[in-house]
Amino acid sequence: MPIFKRSVAVLGATAAAVIxxxxxxxxxxxxxFKFTGIKDNWHCSDTVKQDRxxxxxxxxxxxxxFQGATIVKVNAPADLSAQASVVEDRYQRGFQACYDGIQENxxxxxxxxxxxxxxGAYVQGVGSVHTSGVGSKVHFSPTKRxx
Numbered sequence: 001m002p003i004f005k006r007s008v009a010v011l012g013a014t015a016a017a018v019i020x021x022x023x024x025x026x027x028x029x030x031x032x033f034k035f036t037g038i039k040d041n042w043h044c045s046d047t048v049k050q051d052r053x054x055x056x057x058x059x060x061x062x063x064x065x066f067q068g069a070t071i072v073k074v075n076a077p078a079d080l081s082a083q084a085s086v087v088e089d090r091y092q093r094g095f096q097a098c099y100d101g102i103q104e105n106x107x108x109x110x111x112x113x114x115x116x117x118x119x120g121a122y123v124q125g126v127g128s129v130h131t132s133g134v135g136s137k138v139h140f141s142p143t144k145r146x147x
Contacts, residue, residue, distance in 0.1 A: 043125075050137050068127060070084040074105065076104060077104050082128070120145065122143050123146060
């Protein structure tokens with residue numbers, strides 16, 4: 001029995017040391033709550049984790065005017081850039097390069113140029129975020145119809 005007790009004690013001490021010295025989860029794993037917009041005219045996608053950042057894409061509609069909004073939350077050092085644009089009936093326009101080299105522990109909002117659409121047109125916000133870990137990824141807001 002004494003050998004068993006010593007083995008359990010050594011095993012317990014080893015497990016405690018491994019847990020104590022193991023690295024914490026990446027800073028980008030900190031939770032980020034979905035941005036729902038300022039008013040009900042913001043239509044946003046779910047939040048997506050991309051490398052060390054969180055990204056959410058929105059389209060903002062005000063009458064016939066609409067604009068894309070790319071929201072990027074940076075929790076850990078990341079070499080990245082962000083752009084925003086909009087799509088109307090499959091045609092992309094309003095491109096705006098907003099940020100290059102976004103700093104750690106910041107949230108940025110990248111807005112496309114404001115565009116006009118005819119009633120009945122379908123519009124969508126489109127954002128491109130480039131991180132050094134995964135390269136460029138394109139994010140889309142929900143598609144909405146202009147009234």
